[in-house]
Amino acid sequence: MAEPLLRVEGLVRRFGGIVATDHVSLDVAQGELHAIIGPNGAGKTTLISQLTGHLPPNAGSISLGGLDITYLPAHRRCALGLARSFQITSLLLDFTAADNVALAAQAHAGTSFRFFADARRERGLREAAHAALDRVGLSHRADIVVSRLSHGERRELELAVALASRPKILLLDEPMAGLGATESQRMVKLLQELRKEVSIVLVEHDMEAVFALADRISVLVYGRLIASGDPAAIRQNEEVRRAYLGDQHVVTRHG
Amino acid sequence: MSKAFSASRAVTALMLAGLLLLPLYSQLSGNLFILTLFTRIVILALAAASLNLIMGYGGMTSFGHAAYLGIGGYAVGILAQEGIGSGFVQWPVALAASAIYALVIGALSLRTRGVYFIMITLAFAQMAYYVASGLARYGGDDGLTVYKRSAFAGLVDLSNRVQFYYLCLACLLGVIALIWRIVNSRFGLVVQGLRSNEQRMQAIGFPAGRYRLVCFVISGTMCGLAGALLANNTDFVSPAVMYWTRSGDLMVMVILGGMGTLFGPVIGAVVYLVLEELLSQVTEYWALIMGPLLLVIVLFGRGGIMGLLGRLDRG
Ligand SMILES: Nc1ncnc2c1ncn2[C@@H]1O[C@H](COP(=O)(O)OP(=O)(O)OP(=O)(O)O)[C@@H](O)[C@H]1O
Numbered sequence: 001m002a003e004p005l006l007r008v009e010g011l012v013r014r015f016g017g018i019v020a021t022d023h024v025s026l027d028v029a030q031g032e033l034h035a036i037i038g039p040n041g042a043g044k045t046t047l048i049s050q051l052t053g054h055l056p057p058n059a060g061s062i063s064l065g066g067l068d069i070t071y072l073p074a075h076r077r078c079a080l081g082l083a084r085s086f087q088i089t090s091l092l093l094d095f096t097a098a099d100n101v102a103l104a105a106q107a108h109a110g111t112s113f114r115f116f117a118d119a120r121r122e123r124g125l126r127e128a129a130h131a132a133l134d135r136v137g138l139s140h141r142a143d144i145v146v147s148r149l150s151h152g153e154r155r156e157l158e159l160a161v162a163l164a165s166r167p168k169i170l171l172l173d174e175p176m177a178g179l180g181a182t183e184s185q186r187m188v189k190l191l192q193e194l195r196k197e198v199s200i201v202l203v204e205h206d207m208e209a210v211f212a213l214a215d216r217i218s219v220l221v222y223g224r225l226i227a228s229g230d231p232a233a234i235r236q237n238e239e240v241r242r243a244y245l246g247d248q249h250v251v252t253r254h255g
Numbered sequence: 256m257s258k259a260f261s262a263s264r265a266v267t268a269l270m271l272a273g274l275l276l277l278p279l280y281s282q283l284s285g286n287l288f289i290l291t292l293f294t295r296i297v298i299l300a301l302a303a304a305s306l307n308l309i310m311g312y313g314g315m316t317s318f319g320h321a322a323y324l325g326i327g328g329y330a331v332g333i334l335a336q337e338g339i340g341s342g343f344v345q346w347p348v349a350l351a352a353s354a355i356y357a358l359v360i361g362a363l364s365l366r367t368r369g370v371y372f373i374m375i376t377l378a379f380a381q382m383a384y385y386v387a388s389g390l391a392r393y394g395g396d397d398g399l400t401v402y403k404r405s406a407f408a409g410l411v412d413l414s415n416r417v418q419f420y421y422l423c424l425a426c427l428l429g430v431i432a433l434i435w436r437i438v439n440s441r442f443g444l445v446v447q448g449l450r451s452n453e454q455r456m457q458a459i460g461f462p463a464g465r466y467r468l469v470c471f472v473i474s475g476t477m478c479g480l481a482g483a484l485l486a487n488n489t490d491f492v493s494p495a496v497m498y499w500t501r502s503g504d505l506m507v508m509v510i511l512g513g514m515g516t517l518f519g520p521v522i523g524a525v526v527y528l529v530l531e532e533l534l535s536q537v538t539e540y541w542a543l544i545m546g547p548l549l550l551v552i553v554l555f556g557r558g559g560i561m562g563l564l565g566r567l568d569r570g
């Protein structure tokens with residue numbers, strides 16, 4: 001097997017007495033959509049934050065494309081092609097949607113120690129921003145200040161911001177959180193498109209979406225990975241059923 | 256913003272016209288005092304504008320900005336005392352000294368946030384104050400008289416009140432133009448993004464520290480220029496210009512005028528200092544009126560005067 005794009009080995013993170021990440025090892029292959037599921041407080045966000053560099057692990061290692069990134073700061077990992085969306089929307093509220101995305105493009109387009117030229121007139125950055133906004137269906141809202149966008153639009157904008165950095169791997173922390181039914185469907189469709197272009201780690205509670213999208217699913221409970229496999233295997237897994245899915249949730253769809 | 260007419264624009268234009276024509280009024284009316292007052296206002300407006308760059312745009316609330324007034328001033332005063340009277344030497348030294356101070360203080364204090372940042376910048380400025388008080392050779396506590404204003408090879412005569420006023424005004428407008436370019440540049444957007452949401456900025460690939468530090472240094476250097484002007488204006492520099500109340504005055508000007516707006520600090524400086532002047536003529540207890548007045552504006556007029564005018568525009 002070729003070297004996986006992202007490899008996590010023996011990752012441990014404690015918060016006081018709690019072990020939020022308990023010797024987690026997993027990998028994400030090139031082009032794979034790897035879903036991580038688990039009940040509330042299982043440590044999914046904690047895991048993502050260690051992958052992005054927002055939270056240092058206590059032990060273990062993370063490598064991206066064979067390069068050890070365990071101790072790289074967040075901005076360096078981003079430069080290497082790792083982008084995230086936040087479970088709780090984290091955007092520049094007093095900037096327009098286009099500005100939010102253009103800044104992400106700017107971070108990957110040469111130095112930002114430029115003091116005189118008007119950045120909002122930079123063709124390349126604006127075009128990149130509009131392309132990303134277009135991808136998520138937000139181009140008609142480009143010039144709206146983020147604080148005036150709806151919750152659903154902000155979730156889409158999170159994704160556009162992540163896309164604008166042209167990542168190799170997208171880490172999405174509950175992109176569907178708080179979305180209505182139609183908005184969720186739009187998001188699933190969007191992810192179905194994106195997965196053709198970029199590897200994705202998807203944390204999501206919406207089981208229907210997870211089973212429809214994932215190549216592989218890993219199940220996290222109390223910080224431990226209790227199972228990892230393709231959707232069919234996970235659906236069959238007794239331990240997973242007991243620990244998490246609950247019988248009523250299982251088998252929402254076949255194939 | 257896109258409207259041709261807006262209250263904030265009208266007030267700004269009016270104020271600029273007033274500042275430009277002030278020497279004329281002073282000459283015609285024979286009121287020399289007003290020119291003296293407004294020279295000081297323009298200089299402190301420059302200091303407030305520089306503070307606004309880090310505080311309003313960058314979200315770095317420094318409580319030690321008056322330190323640069325002292326550093327710029329002492330650079331001029333000490334060099335003059337040592338027989339170097341050329342402004343072409345004095346002023347670059349004033350700017351460089353301010354930049355170096357900002358670099359050191361910024362590198363140390365930008366590791367902290369919020370109240371800690373406020374306190375640590377305050378502490379460093381007070382340290383500068385005590386260092387200046389200890390400069391026995393240069394007047395110590397009593398300060399240092401600048402017997403000759405900076406000389407610019409006959410290009411501009413700083414002892415001519417009108418020329419000096421216009422020099423100060425040109426410096427102010429130049430610095431504001433520079434700030435205008437900076438805040439709309441790549442660098443400026445990053446700095447403002449960091450004020451808005453540091454976590455997000457790091458996630459899209461910007462290291463916070465170095466952008467903040469560079470912004471801090473630019474701001475301090477600009478304020479050093481105000482310090483050089485101030486020493487020339489008063490023919491004197493003393494530790495008192497660095498005292499923490501002076502830093503507080505600058506903060507009030509910025510907040511009063513409107514943080515993160517280009518001309519807010521100028522309006523803030525004009526209103527604050529004119530009000531101080533008028534009230535102190537009426538009663539020696541002017542601070543008792545000034546304090547609550549400012550409190551009302553800051554508490555109820557969020558965004559300062561510029562914010563109020565902006566709301567007027569939106570109806
Ligand atoms: N900064 C922190 N300090 C202390 N404890 C924390 C911190 N962040 C997370 N935890 C704890 O770590 C555990 C895992 O939290 P985490 O947010 O990673 O769960 P999650 O799987 O993302 O949950 P959810 O599905 O609710 O988003 C929880 O017990 C949580 O209380």
Ligand SMILES: [Mg+2]
Pocket residue numbers: 044045046087
């Ligand atoms: Mg979470």
